[in-house]
Amino acid sequence: xxxxxxxxxxxxxxxxxxxxxxxxxxxxxxxxxxxxxxxxxxxxxxxxxxxxxxxxxxxxxxxxxxxxxxxxxxxxxxxxxxxxxxxxxxxxxxxxxxxxxxxxxxxxxxxxx
Amino acid sequence: xxxxxxxxxxxxxxxxxxxxxxxxxxxxxxxxxxxxxxxxxxxxxxxxxxxxxxxxxxxxxxxxxxxxxxxxxxxxxxxxxxxxxxxxxxxxxxxxxxxxxxxxxxxxxxxxxxxxxx
Numbered sequence: 001x002x003x004x005x006x007x008x009x010x011x012x013x014x015x016x017x018x019x020x021x022x023x024x025x026x027x028x029x030x031x032x033x034x035x036x037x038x039x040x041x042x043x044x045x046x047x048x049x050x051x052x053x054x055x056x057x058x059x060x061x062x063x064x065x066x067x068x069x070x071x072x073x074x075x076x077x078x079x080x081x082x083x084x085x086x087x088x089x090x091x092x093x094x095x096x097x098x099x100x101x102x103x104x105x106x107x108x109x110x111x112x113x
Numbered sequence: 114x115x116x117x118x119x120x121x122x123x124x125x126x127x128x129x130x131x132x133x134x135x136x137x138x139x140x141x142x143x144x145x146x147x148x149x150x151x152x153x154x155x156x157x158x159x160x161x162x163x164x165x166x167x168x169x170x171x172x173x174x175x176x177x178x179x180x181x182x183x184x185x186x187x188x189x190x191x192x193x194x195x196x197x198x199x200x201x202x203x204x205x206x207x208x209x210x211x212x213x214x215x216x217x218x219x220x221x222x223x224x225x226x227x228x229x230x231x
Contacts, residue, residue, distance in 0.1 A: 008153060034219075034220075036222075041224070042224055042225075043115070043117070043204050043206070043222030043223050043224050043225050044156065044204070044222045045115070045222070046219045046220070046221070049219065089155045089156075091155070100158050100169065100171070101158060101220075102158070103154075103155025103156050103157070104155055105153075105154065105155060106153075106154070106155050
C-alpha cells in the first residue's frame with residue numbers, strides 16, 4: 001500500500017503507555033486547529049479539533065492542548081493501542097471562515113508490543 | 114471508509130499526457146476540497162468549492178491544473194501536460210457548512226489518487 005511519511009520524525013511508545021505528539025504552528029492569527037491520523041494507503045482521518053478560544057479539549061482517549069502564547073499544539077493519546085500506529089498531522093486554519101488549512105509535517109507514531 | 118470516494122486510486126502516466134481524477138463527496142456535503150500530498154509531507158491545499166462555485170485557489174494550482182464541480186456534487190481535477198513534479202497523492206475532502214455560516218466543520222477525506230508521472 002501507500003507509504004506515508006517515509007522520513008518523518010518517529011515517536012515509539014509501548015502499548016498501553018500514553019503518547020504525546022507535538023506540533024508548532026506558524027500563524028498567530030489561526031483560529032481553528034485539527035489533528036488528523038493517516039494510515040498507509042488512506043486519506044487523513046479527523047481525530048479532534050479545537051478553536052483558538054479554548055486551551056483544552058477532550059475526546060475519547062485523546063486530548064488536544066493549545067498554547068497560543070508559544071503557538072504550540074499537542075495531542076495526547078491515552079493507553080496507546082497498536083491501532084494507533086499511523087502518521088499524525090496537525091492542521092491550522094490561517095484565514096477566518098475560509099478553508100485554507102495548513103498542515104504540519106507530521107509525526108509517525110509506532111506502537112511497540 | 115469516510116464516504117468520500119476517489120477514482121482512480123492509482124494512475125501512471127507519461128510526461129506530457131493529460132490526466133483527470135474524480136471525487137465523489139458525501140452526498141449532502143456542500144463543500145469540496147482538493148489537496149496534494151507528497152511523500153513525507155502533509156497535504157497542501159489546492160482549491161475548494163462551495164456547491165458548484167470555485168471559491169479559492171492556491172498558488173500551487175498552476176494554469177495546467179483545472180478543477181470543476183459542475184452540478185455541485187462530484188468534482189474532477191484535470192492536469193494537462195503532466196510533469197514529473199506532479200507526481201503526488203491527490204486528496205479530495207468534503208464538508209457540510211450550515212446556512213448560518215458556521216465555519217468549524219470537519220473535513221472528511223477520501224483515500225486519494227496516487228499519480229506517478231514517468
